Amino acid sequence: NAGVTQTPKFQVLKTGQSMTLQCAQDMNHEYMSWYRQDPGMGLRLIHYSVGAGITDQGEVPNGYNVSRSTTEDFPLRLLSAAPSQTSVYFCASSYSPHPRDIQYFGAGTRLSVL
C-alpha cells in the first residue's frame, strides 16, 4: 500500500521561481488537504478539497494555488516563491471531510526558498 505519496522530498528554489508540489493517494479518499509545518507553529491548513473539482482555502492560503482534477491527485502550486514559504509541506487524505475520519499524511516535502 503506497498510501499518500509526495514528490519531491526536498527542493531548493530562488525567490520568484514557481514550482508544483505533487501529492497522490491510492486509497480512493474524497478529502485531501495541504499543510505547512513550521517550528513552534504546528501544522497549518493551506488548502483542501472535498472531491474532484472542489477546492477551498484553509488558514494560510496566500501564495498557493491548488486544483483537483482527479480523486487521486492534489498538486500544490507556488506561483512566485518567497523566503516566507520555506517550510515542510504535508499532504493528507481521508475518506471524508468529517474531522473524525483518520487523516493519512505523506512523508512531506522540505522546501527552502533562497
Add this chain to the structure above:
Amino acid sequence: QQQVKQSPQSLIVQKGGISIINCAYENTAFDYFPWYQQFPGKGPALLIAIRPDVSEKKEGRFTISFNKSAKQFSLHIMDSQPGDSATYFCAASLSYNQGGKLIFGQGTELSVKP
C-alpha cells in the same frame, strides 16, 4: 479563539518514566481532540483521540486525560521507551456541521533516554 496551546515545547524523559504533554483551548465548541505522533522524516500519524463527553481514554501505554471545565487535555505516555521519541501534536476541531477542520498545537519534541 481557534488556537490550541501546547506545552512543553520539548521534553526529555528517562526510559521507564512517564511523559506528560499538555494542551489548552478556548473554543468550547470543539468536539474532537486527537493526538498525532510524528517520527523524524515522516508525516504525522494519528495516535489516539477523545471526545469531550469522555474524561479519559487509554490505548496501551498512551492515555488522554480530558478536563472539560478547565478546557485542557493531556497525553500521558506510561513506561516511556526510546522508540517513543518523536514529535507529538495535539489538535482540536469543531463538528463537521460547523465546518470542522483540525487546529493543531505547536508540537512537543519528546526524547526518551535509555
